[in-house]
Amino acid sequence: MQASLQDLTHEWLRIDKNPETRKEVERLLSEGRTDELEKRMRSRIEFGTAGLRGRMEAGWSRMNDLIVIQASQGLCAYVLEQVTDAANRGIVIGHDHRYNSEKWAKLTAAAFISKGVKAYLLKGLVHTPLVPFGVKKLNAACGVMITASHNPKQDNGYKVYWENAVQIICPHDTGIAQSILANLEPRSWDESVVSSSSLCLDRTEEMKDAYFQTLSTLCETRSLNKQSTISFVNTSMHGVSHVFVERAFKTFDFAPFTAVQEQATPDPEFPTVKFPNPEEKGALDLAIATANREKANYVLAQDPDSDRFSAAERRPDGTWVTFTGDQLGTLFASAVLAKYKASGKPLNKLAMVASTVSSKMIEAMASTEGFKFVECLTGFKFIGNTALTLVQEGYEVPFGYEEAIGYMFGSEIRDKDGVAASMVFAELVAGLHAIGKSASSHLQDLYKQYGYFQTSNSYFVCTDPPTIDKIFARIRDYDGKATKTTPSYPSTLAGLSITSIRDLTIGYDSTNPPTFKPSLPLSSGHMIQFRAQSSDGKTKITLTTRTSGTEPKIKYYLEGSGEDANAVSTLLPKVVAELAEAWMQASKNGLGIP
Ligand SMILES: O=P([O-])(O)O[C@H]1O[C@H](COP(=O)(O)O)[C@@H](O)[C@H](O)[C@H]1O
Numbered sequence: 001m002q003a004s005l006q007d008l009t010h011e012w013l014r015i016d017k018n019p020e021t022r023k024e025v026e027r028l029l030s031e032g033r034t035d036e037l038e039k040r041m042r043s044r045i046e047f048g049t050a051g052l053r054g055r056m057e058a059g060w061s062r063m064n065d066l067i068v069i070q071a072s073q074g075l076c077a078y079v080l081e082q083v084t085d086a087a088n089r090g091i092v093i094g095h096d097h098r099y100n101s102e103k104w105a106k107l108t109a110a111a112f113i114s115k116g117v118k119a120y121l122l123k124g125l126v127h128t129p130l131v132p133f134g135v136k137k138l139n140a141a142c143g144v145m146i147t148a149s150h151n152p153k154q155d156n157g158y159k160v161y162w163e164n165a166v167q168i169i170c171p172h173d174t175g176i177a178q179s180i181l182a183n184l185e186p187r188s189w190d191e192s193v194v195s196s197s198s199l200c201l202d203r204t205e206e207m208k209d210a211y212f213q214t215l216s217t218l219c220e221t222r223s224l225n226k227q228s229t230i231s232f233v234n235t236s237m238h239g240v241s242h243v244f245v246e247r248a249f250k251t252f253d254f255a256p257f258t259a260v261q262e263q264a265t266p267d268p269e270f271p272t273v274k275f276p277n278p279e280e281k282g283a284l285d286l287a288i289a290t291a292n293r294e295k296a297n298y299v300l301a302q303d304p305d306s307d308r309f310s311a312a313e314r315r316p317d318g319t320w321v322t323f324t325g326d327q328l329g330t331l332f333a334s335a336v337l338a339k340y341k342a343s344g345k346p347l348n349k350l351a352m353v354a355s356t357v358s359s360k361m362i363e364a365m366a367s368t369e370g371f372k373f374v375e376c377l378t379g380f381k382f383i384g385n386t387a388l389t390l391v392q393e394g395y396e397v398p399f400g401y402e403e404a405i406g407y408m409f410g411s412e413i414r415d416k417d418g419v420a421a422s423m424v425f426a427e428l429v430a431g432l433h434a435i436g437k438s439a440s441s442h443l444q445d446l447y448k449q450y451g452y453f454q455t456s457n458s459y460f461v462c463t464d465p466p467t468i469d470k471i472f473a474r475i476r477d478y479d480g481k482a483t484k485t486t487p488s489y490p491s492t493l494a495g496l497s498i499t500s501i502r503d504l505t506i507g508y509d510s511t512n513p514p515t516f517k518p519s520l521p522l523s524s525g526h527m528i529q530f531r532a533q534s535s536d537g538k539t540k541i542t543l544t545t546r547t548s549g550t551e552p553k554i555k556y557y558l559e560g561s562g563e564d565a566n567a568v569s570t571l572l573p574k575v576v577a578e579l580a581e582a583w584m585q586a587s588k589n590g591l592g593i594p
């Protein structure tokens with residue numbers, strides 16, 4: 001039976017000890033704001049693409065002290081039950097600069113300490129990759145990073161790493177969720193225990209030194225870097241990366257970059273950007289203005305917790321091109337491939353991983369060159385775990401990426417790393433310029449070699465889950481002829497015929513009769529991929545649309561390929577227009593368009 005809103009709210013007030021969140025709930029109650037209470041109290045926040053993530057406010061579906069304490073208690077109990085020698089191996093905890101981040105890192109540590117588990121609490125602000133790095137280095141039982149990455153300033157989050165130093169996936173996410181429900185009564189609200197308990201250990205400086213030591217193994221052309229006259233501007237988007245990238249530049253023997261001063265200091269208000277996400281339109285404006293002033297060649301950017309990376313290049317005419325996540329992925333893949341080839345190792349032992357919503361160019365590269373390419377569901381948790389599986393099968397996996405500007409290098413961190421990506425990119429362009437090329441011109445060469453691929457990814461904002469469900473239900477029954485067992489999707493798109501459909505929500509793949517079962521696992525939200533082609537078969541597109549697991553968005557990922565780059569470029573906007581108006585009915589459904 002469903003609990004009443006009154007019960008859900010009373011239970012909150014029974015156990016919440018934070019005066020501010022209590023006050024919020026009391027106010028909503030006294031003002032009779034039932035709708036708002038329903039939104040906040042009805043469902044419990046769940047593990048999404050990247051752990052728990054949501055708005056910082058009172059409620060079971062939000063991020064607050066109580067949710068962090070309960071999540072930590074559940075995680076702790078689960079880890080003690082599942083992981084050998086967990087109490088002694090301990091947990092690694094890090095946090096970014098957002099409001100509440102430090103407090104929640106301490107509350108997480110307190111929950112583990114109260115059960116006799118060691119807590120390696122990283123001191124000060126750290127970038128997300130340092131947590132998985134620490135879990136591996138210290139052979140910890142698990143890790144937690146308190147961050148909401150690039151989300152708006154009102155949000156925060158809780159990312160969980162398993163003993164394999166990769167973000168949790170099934171069955172551990174559901175196991176932890178159950179364990180949370182079995183450990184709801186808060187044990188400790190006192191975060192000061194982190195300064196008094198002998199179970200709370202500080203190995204921060206040692207971990208940072210070891211991290212930079214590992215990073216330096218990615219450095220290939222130290223003497224060339226030293227002489228390079230290429231100049232960089234770097235922005236940390238008000239996040240934590242500035243000091244890490246500064247040290248990384250020294251590690252790679254590059255001359256210092258010019259920082260975007262207004263964005264270099266960690267600031268939870270993110271005052272100069274609408275969204276602190278280097279992917280968003282306009283996010284690099286200030287960096288490009290700085291680069292124009294400095295006459296710099298490239299702009300480098302990390303997202304606030306510094307696991308994502310973006311870059312822009314100054315064209316000879318002074319205008320700027322910002323690379324897409326897929327273009328950077330292609331550039332990195334080619335650099336990693338070149339290094340691997342130079343090592344003389346057999347190409348059939350090389351593997352790379354990308355999410356299924358990323359460009360298929362890396363797949364084309366793999367089939368031309370003879371290395372293995374594997375795709376997986378969206379989210380670095382899947383990329384990291386897929387890489388580990390491939391390693392067990394005997395492959396080397398020196399690179400993995402996703403279009404959402406996430407890149408993983410080497411074998412020590414099975415997660416994306418914006419600092420490592422910045423350095424591999426800087427070294428790549430230093431090398432290219434030394435032979436009279438640039439990142440853009442190199443990309444053109446790669447298109448000639450492997451085929452032309454162009455992406456056009458974006459999203460629709462929708463804060464009403466029932467509307468999202470309605471939109472996807474309509475796409476699954478586009479002509480009203482669907483039956484209980486057979487969906488009926490659109491058959492054309494922008495004049496192209498749809499050739500295959502893979503729906504990872506209901507588990508349908510048109511290319512796999514007679515079971516029509518997809519080879520990838522089901523996705524937790526909505527996710528449908530369409531492939532379509534022109535009547536002459538010369539231009540092809542792949543369009544995936546899915547619900548975000550971190551933000552209230554319906555995302556889409558569109559890629560066109562073919563010999564005629566112009567035909568591809570003119571086709572993509574038409575597809576986007578039909579997707580928006582006919583499929584999503586964006587105006588009718590009140591969807592926000594960036
Ligand atoms: O936000 P980050 O940088 O931690 O990144 C996280 O969220 C991204 C967006 O996920 P979604 O499309 O479900 O919103 C994922 O691509 C990424 O793998 C995940 O680690």
Ligand SMILES: [Mg+2]
Nearest residue numbers: 149303305307
């Ligand atoms: Mg991030």
